[in-house]
Amino acid sequence: MTFKNISHHTKQWLTSSKKFLFGFLLLLCASNLLFSQRDTEHWFAPMKQSYFTDSNQQALFLSTDAVTPFLVTIYNNNIAIGTATISKGNPQSFTIAKDMMMTNLQSGAFTTTTRGLYLKGEKPFFCTFRFSIDKHGEILTSKGKAGIGTKFYTAYAPLSVTSTSFNFTSGILATEDNTTVTVSGYNPTVQFSNGTTGATNPTMTFTLNKGQSYVIEGNGNIASNLTGFIGAKIVANKPISVTNGNFNGQHTLIGNGGGGLDIYMDQSIPVERLGDEYVVMKGMAPLSYELEGAVVVATENNTQVYVNDETNPIATLNEGQFYRIGSTSFISQNFSGHYNMRIKSTKKIYVYQLMSGGGTGTYYNTGGANYIPPLNCFLPKKIDEIGFINTLPYSTPIIPTVKLNIITEAGATVTVNGTVLAGVQGPYPVTGNTNWVSYSVADVMGNITVQSTKAVTAGIAAGHEAVGYGGYFAGFSSVPVIAKKNGNCIPGMILEVDDSYASYQWSFNGNPIPGAIANTYTPTKPGNYTVTVSVGGTCAPVTTPVFEVIMPSLPPSLLANQEICIDATTTLDAGAGYKSYEWNTGATTQTISNVGPGNYWVILGFNGCFSRQEVSVKVAPNPIIKKIDLENKKATVIVEGGKPPYMYSTDNTNWQNSNVFNDLPNGQKRFYVKDAFNCEPVSVEVTIINIINAITPNGDNINDVISYRDLGYKKDLSFSVYDRYGNNVFKGTAFNNYTWDGRFSNKKMLTGAYWYEISWTERNVENTSIKYTGWILLKNSN
Known part of the structure; x- marks a missing residue:
């Protein structure tokens, strides 16, 4: 790439033809993972520009294998900024404003911002963020949920020369609230663009909420920054998305004095998605230019790295250390222009591919970088569908030539858009591992579907005149790892693994869960969850790392009915x-x-x-006055229901705790009751009757009888008299007018005291029972 403040490049461009310059301006797209991981959710962390023009163009590109159209919603800072409806054969792009993903201002780095994107669809889809400025372009490929995690190591193209036009940058986007991130392990001599150094700040820690981001940057004019931030460790307590690389970089001086001048940027993957064996396919540049190869970053101490079939390690690395594998490690596989390289390690490593997509005389302008997925037999057998394979947003439309590179297991039948690959297309062996082969298909364009009868991954190398780009796609989620599909708490949390496996068996604390044989599982209690998956054939089943479900300590809720x-x-x-x-x-x-x-x-x-x-x-339920017992002008009010304690009154003004009232006058009397809720009281009106205490049935018409016929209108009226032994000697009815004359079976009863009961039911909602009791003296003449 050419910069206006680099004189020898400026002179060279001025002497180039107009046609060459026009092609360069339109097509300077960097190589990267053009295509992404198929998933229902995607995240993109932002970046810091080192080289700025006002020609920024950027858009999201979405595609899917789903035949039925579905909606994808795009968010920035948890706010929906738009939607796109996609289906197979109908990919879509969505334009993104510059400030949502990148900043050229120093104030946009080393601070919490709302830059970054999140997408969610009803079904799995591929998603890339493609962007360009004048003379430069790049593509970030989302790995979906495979791209979020809690531990990462940074990578970027090692800078070969200091320049203010270069930088390294790492963007971090939080997927959950209260995410604490710690960055460490960089060289003490690193100088960050905010003025701090690796010596004064050996670690940096910050906290982000969901949708918030943080960008770290170092300028390329500092010699210690050429490689000093490669291998820095990023650890978070909750899943994050990481974008890293150089917004502009140059990693070799070979090739007309400044090779690989371009943007090197990609979305990283967490450590758990890494492997120990990779195959890298070369792009367009001659080997002698040293534009292609890989940056290998170790995640553990004493990691030995081998290339191809060599038995001696090319490097032994400790945690966070890196090694630049040069382009001479590519091996020609008996066909001009078809080169691949096997990279094997004793422990998990990052492989960050550096490549070129340019044409003759322009290779050095077309650098780019891709994170490469590790080989494993759990790779998918189908990549369907990749949309707009040869499109990049730029100020003028461009139509590059694209070569499709495919890596699959040996013995597989491979098709592209239904056509079986054969002849010069492949297969070609991989030196050092006979279980894998590679294919190349020239001049692909539009929407692409790659299908193999065995595990497969693929990528592209593309170019037009002075410009090239490319990258691998699919495979990161195929490393069996549990991710959260939905929610952070129980209930509501859903766990998932990739949906491409033949069988699933979930376990809780090491014990299989009966019936849990789908690619998703909803945990019901905290603990350790794993899932054993298989793809059949000779690939043995494998169990994922433990996913620990923790119930967070929530603040106490005061809610109660x-x-x-x-x-x-x-x-x-x-x-x-x-x-x-x-x-x-x-x-x-x-x-x-x-x-x-x-x-x-x-x-x-x-x-x-x-x-x-x-x-x-x-x-609140009202209390109910169920019964009132009356005896000698004394009333006892019996209440149930409501909420004790009760209060009682006969005038709704003066209240007492006791349910007993004495010295009640004859006549109508209303009793009021309220409970602890102190609502409007309930009440019952009662007739306080005049009780006759003695009768003398001697025929003088004075107290000859005791009669309650005036109460005959009362519901369930009862009037009974008992002797001292409890024998019922009188039962009042409507036939005897509730009147007793001191006789039993038409015979006079003996003089003495008799017990009486008078009761009825008031005609109110509560059907209050009223009961009078007491003694009556009977004096009969013999």
Whole structure:
């Protein structure tokens, strides 16, 4: 690539033909993972520009194998900024404003920002972020959920010369709230663009919420920055997405004085998605230019790295150290222009491919970088569908020539868009591993489907006049690792692995879960979860690393069901300490007031978890006056229901704790009761009758009988008299007018004291029972 402030390149461009310059300006696209991982969710962390023009062009590219159209929603800072409807044969692009993904301002680095993108679709889809500025372009490929994790090591193209036009940059995007990130392991001599150094700040720690991002940058004019941040360790307590590379870089002086001048940027993958064996296929540049090869980064101490079939390691690395494998390690596989390289290690490594897609005389302008997926027999057998394979947003449309490179297991039948590959297309052996072969298909364009009868991954090398780009796609999620499909808490959390395996068996704390044989599982309790997957054939089943489900310690909720008076209101308090509150009333506060009877719910957000709590406000049940016992002008009020303790009154003004009232006058009397809710009292009106205490049935018409016929209108009226032994000697009915004359079976009873009971049921809702009891003296003449 050419920069205006680099004089010898400027002179060279001025002497080039107009046609050459026009092609260069339009087509200077960097190589990278053009195509991404098929998934339902994708994240893109932002970056810091070192070289700035006002010609930024950028867009998302979406494609899928789903025949039925579905909607994809694009978010920035948790806010939907647009949608796209995609289906097989109908890929879409979506233009992105510059400031949502990159900044050229120093104030945009080393601070929390809202840059970054998140996409969510109803079905799995591929997604790339493709961008360009004047004379430069690049592509970030989302690895979906395979691209988010908690531990990463950085990589970028080692700079061969200092220049203010170069930099290294790492962008970090949080996928959950309260994500703490620590960056360490860089060289003490590194000088960051905010003025700090690796010596003064050997670690940096920051906290991000979901959708927030943080960008780290070092300028390329500092000699210690040429390689000093390669292998830096990024650790987070929750999943993050990482973008790293050089916004502009140059990694060799071979090739007309400045080879590989371009943007080198890609989305990284977490350590758990790495492997120990890789195959890299060369792009367009001659081997002598040293534009192609790989940067290998170790994740553990004493990692030995081998190339092809060599038995002696090319390098032995400790954690965070890197080695640049040169282009001379590529081996020609008996066909002009078809080169591949096997990279094998004793422990997990990152392989960051450096490549060129240019043509004759322009190789040195077309650098780019891709993270390469490791070989494993769990790779998918089909890559369907990659849309717009030869499209990059630029100020003028471009149509490059694209070569498709394919790596698959030996003995497989491979097709591209239904055509079986053969002849000069391949297969070609991989030196050092006879189980794998490679293919090349020239002049592909449009939408591409690659299918193999065995595990497969693929990529491209593309160019037009002075420009090239390329990259690998698919394979990262094929390394069996559990990811969260949805939610952060139980209930609501869903775990998943890739949906391309033949069988699944989930386990909890090492024990198989009966019936858990799908690619997703909803955990019901905290603990350690694994899943054993298989693809059949000679590939043995493998069990994922442990995924620990932890129940976060939530703030205490104060919500509890309430009972209130029918005409009252109350306040509902969800409890302090939550990050967000979302009531079904529309309120977003901790409490809601003036709440009447009804059913309510609130969604509480805390630490990336969201739980729905339901609460009901009911009308408090009224107490019921079930019975009033009357005896000698004394009333005892019997109450049930409601909420004790009860209060009693006969005038609704003066209240007492006792349910007994004495010295009641004859006539109508209303008794009031209220319970602990202190609602409007319930009441019952009672007739206080005049009780006759003695009768003398001697015929003088004075107290000859005791009669309650005036109470005949009362419901369930009963009047009974008993002797001292409890024998019933009189039962009042409508036929005898509830009147007793001191006789039993028409015979006079002996003089003495007799027990009486008078009862009825009041005609009210409560059917209050009224009961009079006492003694009556009978004096009969013999």
